[in-house]
Amino acid sequence: MSDELAIKLNDCTTKGYVIAPAGYGKTHLIALAVRASSGRQLILTHTFAGVNSIKTKMAALGVAASKYQVDTIASWALRLCLAYPKTSGWKVENPTSKQWNKLYECCSGLLGKKFIRQAVAATYVGVYVDEYQDCSELQHALVCALAEFLPSRILGDPMQAIFDFDEGKPVDWDISVYPSFGCLGQLDIPWRWEKSGNPKLGAWLKEARKKIERGQKIDLLGERPPSVVRVHTDPEYLSSKQYSSLCNLLNHDESVIALHGGDQQSKNKTHLLARSMSGRFSSIEEVEGKNLHSFVKKFVAAKTVQAGFLLAVEFAKKCFTGVADALTAGTKRGEVANLRKGTRYPLVLKAANDYLNEPTSSHLKAFFLALKSNPETSAYRRDLLYRFLNVLKMHVDGEGATLAEAANTYQREMRHTGRPISHKKLIGTTLLVKGLEYDHAVILDADALNAKDLYVAMTRGSKSLTIIGTCRHLPAK
Known part of the structure; x- marks a missing residue:
């Protein structure tokens, strides 16, 4: 054909x-x-x-x-x-x-x-x-x-x-x-599933597409291949089922995409879930990088080194878990702090002090890298973190007279090079991953998706599909 x-x-x-x-x-x-x-x-x-x-x-x-x-x-x-x-x-x-x-x-x-x-x-x-x-x-x-x-x-x-x-x-x-x-x-x-050795999944999705096109619903209690897993739950247990389902997919090196819908509320949910997973799953940012550019704009406008550093700490909390526990009381106030015998994370403290004494992009990058390598802080928005580290590197290398210029240059180049994230366990929205392929797909709240979002989510995984929700028939909306 x-x-x-x-x-x-x-x-x-x-x-x-x-x-x-x-x-x-x-x-x-x-x-x-x-x-x-x-x-x-x-x-x-x-x-x-x-x-x-x-x-x-x-x-x-x-x-x-x-x-x-x-x-x-x-x-x-x-x-x-x-x-x-x-x-x-x-x-x-x-x-x-x-x-x-x-x-x-x-x-x-x-x-x-x-x-x-x-x-x-x-x-x-x-x-x-x-x-x-x-x-x-x-x-x-x-x-x-x-x-x-x-x-x-x-x-x-x-x-x-x-x-x-x-x-x-x-x-x-x-x-x-x-x-x-x-x-x-x-x-x-459905070649994607034929080539992955899952023709039954491809055939099931083909029939599901026909039903959605005709305005009919998919019966999740009907016949389905073993690679389609239905996780039924009551609404109050939805978050715990999402957590446990993702944990069950951590025992291999294959790629997993967990999906919410495309609205703003769903985008926020991806970051919250990634944080609750302590970075074992990482959330994906939208292409425009609004959070990054918003931070850079505020950061370059900061009137003091201390104010800028405190903004950087708040931004770090959007990238890592455990940031507050990794900093000394003085560092949290944006002050140069003394290294003591009881200091738990001296490398983080030194990096913070270096920046406060000499506020350069090189020192700011070293601070974020110290948090990245720290055993008590886990990156859960790696996409956001790696974009920022790339912006800092470009500024250090002279690709932009200001940090804001470096951020704009990076944004233009990223459209050509693609996302910097290479983590295999990801949480995103249907809008951010349509057209992409993963080994396994998890629909986090199937009841919330309309017909087209549901179809996009269902077709991301070549080896398995896990559907979490309260309804027997989809689409529920």
Whole structure:
């Protein structure tokens, strides 16, 4: 099916779509189609993690680099507009979140110019857009502008259309896609679970998807494979069941993702649960790193060394458990403290004193590293911690005249390099992990998820799925 569909995509001369459920080989299909191309294809996606994934698949299938360019929609649009600033009306090199909408509008307008179309058509013979369910209406308009003069194939999964971004309203497939793009096909084999040796889990998820699409509910007491574990609980015991279920997944080196929904309250729950697990599970931060940038802004504005250090201590408490117990009374007040025979953690005290005596990023980094290596403090927000350590390193290395500049530079680079966290036991939200794959998935409060969040959560684990909740039938909402 994939080979035939790949040829169909390559032969498409107008615009079409492919429905690609989670784990069904969408990236593989794109690579096969591009390999069949006689010219260079433009492949657009949403994240740099997605860019890297596509490039890796291309290399694995031996697709010549001359046959494609992979980029994010945002980066490609920005580069095109900056190349023609007078025609596009765009001159901002580093747009903020509120400026991206305007950029997409400028790019769509630019693509309406005949000489721009000629330049783009001379570079590419066609377009592929991955993860189309993540497109905003403005990004869709940009793709439609490309589709007016280049064969354009879009691939995505409306069932995974969950959103939390500032780039306009999400594209409505019923209104904007189905009437104007032709159906090229639908992937139908759950390869993620076939390849992991769990075809029964893949088949169960395939049936679950059909029920969710039809507006029906999944009966958790119905037939299910052993790899789908239902943990039934009363509401008052939910947190203890979450804790014990995660503890049961600590006895191996395989990856585990534990998931809440995507709302702000759920984001806070991920950090609280990671803290209660004393860092054995680590919580994931949102891409924008709002907590980090909020701290850096307050820190650089501190009027005294003492005030800045106390802010750093409070920030450390967001990264580690046990910070208060690791500091002396004087250190907690932001004072240089004497090392005594009874001082429990002299390395932490020395690092704090070094910073208070000479407030440099190098000394601040040493203080956080001392907490990291301290036996009584455990990192539970490693993602947040490692981002901050990278910002400090960049400032020490001169990549930013100020700490705030280093933080902004790091944020831009992280979009290319990906998250710095490599811990295998993670707690996150559906929004932060859609498109990613783990060995085992745990839905922490299944009753709280709507149909699409539930489907995203259910399809993250290739080897097992644990569903914790009070209801027999899902989705409960």
